[in-house]
Amino acid sequence: MKQKRSEILRMARGILAAPDDALACRQVSAQLPAAVDARIAGEDMAQHLPDLAAHLELCAPCRRQFEELLEITQVAEAGNLPEPERFPQFSLQQVRPHAEKAPASLEHGRFLLRLRQYSEALQAHAVEPGVEALRKVIREGTSTLALLVIPARPAFQPMPVRSSLPLQTRQFAYHIEPIDLQVTLKVREFERHRFTVRGLIESDHAFDGLGVSLLSSEDDELLDCTRVDDTNTFSFHSLGPGHYSVRLDITTEEAVYFTGVDI
Amino acid sequence: MERDCCQWLADLQSDVPSVQETAWKDLSGIVFRVACAYLHRRSDVNQCEIEQLAEDVAQEALADIFNGLDRFGRNSKFTTWAYSIAVNNARELLRKGRASEPCWPSLDDDETATRLEIIPDPQACDPELQAEEEELVRTVQEVINTRLTERQRAVLLLYQAGHTLPEIATRVRTTRNNVDQLLYAARRRLKKELRDRGYDVSHK
Numbered sequence: 001m002k003q004k005r006s007e008i009l010r011m012a013r014g015i016l017a018a019p020d021d022a023l024a025c026r027q028v029s030a031q032l033p034a035a036v037d038a039r040i041a042g043e044d045m046a047q048h049l050p051d052l053a054a055h056l057e058l059c060a061p062c063r064r065q066f067e068e069l070l071e072i073t074q075v076a077e078a079g080n081l082p083e084p085e086r087f088p089q090f091s092l093q094q095v096r097p098h099a100e101k102a103p104a105s106l107e108h109g110r111f112l113l114r115l116r117q118y119s120e121a122l123q124a125h126a127v128e129p130g131v132e133a134l135r136k137v138i139r140e141g142t143s144t145l146a147l148l149v150i151p152a153r154p155a156f157q158p159m160p161v162r163s164s165l166p167l168q169t170r171q172f173a174y175h176i177e178p179i180d181l182q183v184t185l186k187v188r189e190f191e192r193h194r195f196t197v198r199g200l201i202e203s204d205h206a207f208d209g210l211g212v213s214l215l216s217s218e219d220d221e222l223l224d225c226t227r228v229d230d231t232n233t234f235s236f237h238s239l240g241p242g243h244y245s246v247r248l249d250i251t252t253e254e255a256v257y258f259t260g261v262d263i
Numbered sequence: 264m265e266r267d268c269c270q271w272l273a274d275l276q277s278d279v280p281s282v283q284e285t286a287w288k289d290l291s292g293i294v295f296r297v298a299c300a301y302l303h304r305r306s307d308v309n310q311c312e313i314e315q316l317a318e319d320v321a322q323e324a325l326a327d328i329f330n331g332l333d334r335f336g337r338n339s340k341f342t343t344w345a346y347s348i349a350v351n352n353a354r355e356l357l358r359k360g361r362a363s364e365p366c367w368p369s370l371d372d373d374e375t376a377t378r379l380e381i382i383p384d385p386q387a388c389d390p391e392l393q394a395e396e397e398e399l400v401r402t403v404q405e406v407i408n409t410r411l412t413e414r415q416r417a418v419l420l421l422y423q424a425g426h427t428l429p430e431i432a433t434r435v436r437t438t439r440n441n442v443d444q445l446l447y448a449a450r451r452r453l454k455k456e457l458r459d460r461g462y463d464v465s466h467k
Contacts, residue, residue, distance in 0.1 A: 001420040002380045005400055011423060012403045015454045016462060022450070025428065026443045033339035033347045058450075061422055068354075069347050072300055076346060081296040082303060088318045090291035092284055095325045211438040221452070222444040224414045225437040238413070252440050 007060065014058020023055045028062045036070045040077065111205045112250055114179045119145055119254075121178075131176055136257075147256045149174045151185075174258050180204060181256070185246060187263055195239045195263050199246065201232040208232065210249060217243035217259065239263060271341040275332060290328070290345065295321040297349045305357065320356055324349040358430060377417045379407045399462065406456040415449035418442055 023031075031052050038048055046053040056063045075081060122133035136146035151172035172185040182202040189195050197214070201207050207228040214224040214236045223244075228234050236246075244261040266274065266286075274286035298317035302308045308316065327348050335344055381404055407416055414435060421431045422442075432439045 001377055001424065002382050003420065003423060004382050004384050006384050007423065008381060008400050008403055009396055012399055012457065015450050016457060018454070024443050024447045026440070033343040037339045037343050061425060061427070068301070069350055071304070072297060072350055073343050073346055075300055076297060076342070082299045084296065084299050084314055084317070086314065087292060087295065088321070090288065090321065090325060092287045094322070095287060095329050211441050213441055222441065222448045223412045225435070225441040225445065227436050249438060249441070
C-alpha cells in the first residue's frame with residue numbers, strides 16, 4: 001500500500017507527540033462539535049482541548065472531518081445555509097419509525113437475554129468454577145460486561161509424524177451450560193512456530209456476523225479480528241507462540257472472553 | 264424562534280404534542296439545509312440529485328438525533344451536534360452509494376499487499392534535516408511492515424489513506440468498534456517501537 005513520504009512523516013511526528021493515553025478516533029468524533037464551537041469562539045484548542053488537538057495533528061481523516069464540520073457550522077452560524085426550492089415535510093410521526101428500527105444485534109436477542117440473566121446471577125451470588133462475570137473497562141473508558149471463561153484442560157494431540165519435526169494440534173474447550181454455549185478452539189501448527197486458530201461455536205443460536213477478536217493476554221492489545229461465518233465458525237491465521245484470549249462481541253458493550261489460549 | 268441547548272432538548276421531548284411537533288419540524292428544516300450545504304461542497308455529487316440525497320440524509324439524521332437525545336453530552340451547542348450528525352450521515356450515504364469501491368488487494372490472499380511502500384514527494388529543504396527525516400521514514404516503514412500484526416497494519420494504512428472506519432470494517436470483516444481498537448493498538452505499538460529506537464517528540 002503506497003503512502004506519501006510527507007504523510008508518513010506527519011503521522012510519525014503526531015504519534016510521537018501524542019500523550020500515551022491519546023484519544024481514539026471514536027472518542028474524537030464525539031468531541032468534534034465541542035471543538036468546532038471552541039474554534040468559532042476563538043479559543044485556543046491546544047490549551048482547552050489538548051488531547052483532541054494532539055489527535056487532529058496526527059490523524060488526517062479526523063482532521064478532515066473537523067474541517068468539514070467547522071466549515072458547515074460557520075456557514076450555518078452566518079445564516080448562509082442554502083434555501084432549497086422545496087422543503088420536504090418531516091414530522092415526528094415520520095422520524096419515529098426510522099428511529100425505532102431494530103438494530104441488527106437484536107437478531108441475537110434471545111441469546112443476549114440469557115447472557116444478561118446469567119451474568120447478573122453470577123455477579124449477584126452464584127460462583128461457578130471457570131466462569132466469571134465482571135465489568136471490564138476497555139481502553140476507551142467505557143465499561144463492557146465481560147464473561148470470562150477459562151478452558152477445560154487443554155488436550156494435546158500430536159499429529160502423526162510426517163517429518164522430523166512433528167507438528168501439533170491443541171484444543172481448548174469452553175462450555176457454559178446455562179446459556180447453551182460451547183466453543184472449541186483448535187490450534188494447529190501449520191509450519192514451524194506458526195499457528196492457525198479455528199473456532200467452532202456450538203449452540204442453538206446462529207452467531208453469524210458477530211465480531212470475534214484475538215487479544216494478547218498480557219496487555220489486552222487487540223491483534224486481529226474477524227467475524228463468525230454462517231457455519232458458526234471463525235479463524236485466525238499465522239499466529240506466533242504466545243498467550244492469547246479470544247473475545248466474542250455479542251454487542252458493543254457485552255462480550256464473552258475465552259481465556260487461556262496458550263500456544 | 265432561536266432556541267438554546269436546553270430549550271431544544273425541552274421542546275424536542277415536550278409532553279405538549281404541538282410544541283414537540285414544531286421543534287421537530289424546525290430541526291428537520293435545519294438538518295435538511297445543512298445536508299444540502301454539505302452535498303453542494305462535494306465534487307462527486309451531481310447537482311440535480313442534491314435535494315433528493317439531502318432528504319434521505321435528513322431522514323436518517325433525524326432518526327439518529329431522536330435515538331441519541333439521551334446521550335447528548337451538552338458539551339457543545341445542540342445545533343453543532345445536530346450538524347455533525349447530518350454531515351456524518353451525508354458522508355456515509357455517499358460512501359455507500361459509490362458506484363465502485365477502490366480495488367483493494369485481498370488481505371487473506373497476499374500478505375505483502377498490505378505492506379507500506381513510500382512514495383517520495385520532492386520538497387526542497389535542508390539536506391541535513393532531510394537525512395534525519397529519511398531515517399525516520401525508513402524506521403516507520405520497517406516498524407509498520409515488521410512489528411504490527413497484519414490486521415493492525417491494514418487498518419492503519421487504509422485509515423491513513425483516507426478510508427472511513429465503516430469502510431475499513433467492511434474491508435477487514437470486522438466491526439467498526441474493533442477497527443477503532445486496532446487503529447489505537449497500531450499507533451500505540453508504533454510509538455513504543457519508535458521510542459525504543461531512540462525517537463521522541465523532539466524529532467521534528
